[in-house]
Amino acid sequence: MNKNIVEKIWDAHLINETPGQSSVCAIDFAFLHEVTSAQAFQTLKERNIEIMFPHQCIATIDHSIPTRKNRTEIYDSAAKNQVELLRQNAKNNAIPFYDFESGYQGIVHVIGPELGITQPGMTLICGDSHTATHGAFGTLAFGVGTSELSHVLASGCLLLNKPKVMKVEFCGKMQKGVFAKDLIMKLIAQIGIGGGTGFIIEYTGKVIQEMSMEERMTICNMSIECGAKAGLISPDTTTYQYLLQRPFAPSEDHWENLVNYWNSFKSDENCEYDTEVIVNIQEMEPMVTWGTNPAQAIEISKEIPEQTEISQNEKIMYEKALDYMNLKGGMKMGDIPIDWAFIGSCTNGRIEDLRICAKIIQNKKVHPSVTLFIVPGSEGVMQQAKKEGLDKIFIDAGADFRMPGCSLCLGMNDDKVPAGKRCISSTNRNFVGRQGTGSFTHLASPATVIASAIEGKISSPKKYF
Numbered sequence: 503m504n505k506n507i508v509e510k511i512w513d514a515h516l517i518n519e520t521p522g523q524s525s526v527c528a529i530d531f532a533f534l535h536e537v538t539s540a541q542a543f544q545t546l547k548e549r550n551i552e553i554m555f556p557h558q559c560i561a562t563i564d565h566s567i568p569t570r571k572n573r574t575e576i577y578d579s580a581a582k583n584q585v586e587l588l589r590q591n592a593k594n595n596a597i598p599f600y601d602f603e604s605g606y607q608g609i610v611h612v613i614g615p616e617l618g619i620t621q622p623g624m625t626l627i628c629g630d631s632h633t634a635t636h637g638a639f640g641t642l643a644f645g646v647g648t649s650e651l652s653h654v655l656a657s658g659c660l661l662l663n664k665p666k667v668m669k670v671e672f673c674g675k676m677q678k679g680v681f682a683k684d685l686i687m688k689l690i691a692q693i694g695i696g697g698g699t700g701f702i703i704e705y706t707g708k709v710i711q712e713m714s715m716e717e718r719m720t721i722c723n724m725s726i727e728c729g730a731k732a733g734l735i736s737p738d739t740t741t742y743q744y745l746l747q748r749p750f751a752p753s754e755d756h757w758e759n760l761v762n763y764w765n766s767f768k769s770d771e772n773c774e775y776d777t778e779v780i781v782n783i784q785e786m787e788p789m790v791t792w793g794t795n796p797a798q799a800i801e802i803s804k805e806i807p808e809q810t811e812i813s814q815n816e817k818i819m820y821e822k823a824l825d826y827m828n829l830k831g832g833m834k835m836g837d838i839p840i841d842w843a844f845i846g847s848c849t850n851g852r853i854e855d856l857r858i859c860a861k862i863i864q865n866k867k868v869h870p871s872v873t874l875f876i877v878p879g880s881e882g883v884m885q886q887a888k889k890e891g892l893d894k895i896f897i898d899a900g901a902d903f904r905m906p907g908c909s910l911c912l913g914m915n916d917d918k919v920p921a922g923k924r925c926i927s928s929t930n931r932n933f934v935g936r937q938g939t940g941s942f943t944h945l946a947s948p949a950t951v952i953a954s955a956i957e958g959k960i961s962s963p964k965k966y967f
């Protein structure tokens with residue numbers, strides 16, 4: 503029988519199957535960060551259970567840390583405790599911990615792939631909803647709750663129900679100024695925040711095959727924003743090229759065997775899916791959100807929908823969103839002034855994103871009324887950016903080039919957009935107060951964020967390409 507990639511990974515990891523019950527599945531790797539791991543360690547300690555495979559875990563700090571220069575001094579006592587606790591838990595349990603200045607610290611979903619830990623055919627978890635990012639490598643990767651995290655730490659296994667699989671294909675040609683971020687935003691706008699619920703998405707087709715690993719990660723990262731458990735892409739030569747010579751990638755001596763093994767996970771031709779979605783990208787423009795969930799998004803050249811265009815069951819959400827965002831139906835997105843702009847996060851804080859931004863802003867200035875934060879996703883990204891002189895380009899333009907972390911993606915650390923201020927952001931969530939209490943968030947691609955930071959208002963980056 504022809505199988506899709508999810509069925510193949512599932513079969514390779516299935517340990518026990520009992521009709522009417524959840525199945526026991528092997529989990530190959532766990533990523534840990536300071537926000538969701540403490541309780542899992544506590545549970546194991548109380549029950550005197552040792553970590554089964556400490557070397558199939560890594561831990562790092564990303565969410566609550568400062569991104570200023572002297573970041574090792576954490577002023578907020580709750581954040582300081584979280585970081586210290588993870589440091590201790592990792593040490594006590596012999597789990598590799600990537601601390602400040604280790605060269606490997608960063609957002610978990612940026613460092614896993616960058617270090618070559620995330621590999622095709624694996625199952626991988628983290629107490630974090632954007633674990634789907636790793637799916638770009640043909641990995642079944644998803645976020646788990648703290649008790650599930652403790653199950654994995656204790657046993658290397660998890661109870662799971664066999665997932666349904668949705669095939670998504672982007673059809674058409676990528677337009678100038680349109681990026682992977684715009685494509686995934688268009689999918690979410692099309693199927694809604696619940697459109698992927700109960701499914702794992704496999705992104706397929708020519709447009710995906712032609713994407714870099716960075717672009718594929720951006721696509722998979724936002725799978726959760728339409729309710730999917732995970733998103734993934736069958737591995738190919740782009741995947742293997744990216745993995746070659748990464749610090750934790752397997753040795754090149756066995757490369758051919760490995761490639762054969764990894765290739766065996768690719769979805770078979772004519773395999774079946776539970777449902778299929780086509781997204782037409784032929785005429786599309788760069789996207790931006792106007793509301794308070796990622797599905798409330800339109801093309802920049804368009805106007806915010808009028809109440810009459812909204813379906814009955816979405817009316818309440820629509821009114822609440824516009825009320826919070828201080829916007830009105832019929833307003834042109836391109837006329838909306840912004841105060842802040844943010845480049846970073848596990849969606850768009852990678853080197854390729856910074857390169858695109860640097861190319862646009864070189865020899866230009868950030869608009870005088872805009873504060874622009876550029877936060878590399880990891881120490882690796884930061885070092886590479888410095889090596890290429892990108893930091894200098896950003897600083898010369900008047901941006902704040904900061905140390906790696908989640909930063910303004912969520913107001914859980916010192917970086918916050920002040921109340922009443924409007925931010926255009928390369929992140930994945932525009933929930934009420936996400937970037938700081940009372941702040942307004944507009945999601946967009948890094949190119950759109952930079953173009954807007956230059957103009958001082960929401961702007962399409964098309965003219966730069």
Ligand SMILES: CC(C)[C@H](C(=O)O)[C@@H](O)C(=O)O
Pocket residue numbers: 537538565629630631632645912
């Ligand atoms: C803090 C963490 C649990 C959370 C998540 O699971 O996604 C965060 O990373 C986010 O992006 O909202």
Ligand code: SF4
Pocket residue numbers: 564565609611630632847848849907908911912929930
């Ligand atoms: S960068 Fe944002 S979305 Fe990603 S893990 Fe951090 S807080 Fe979550």
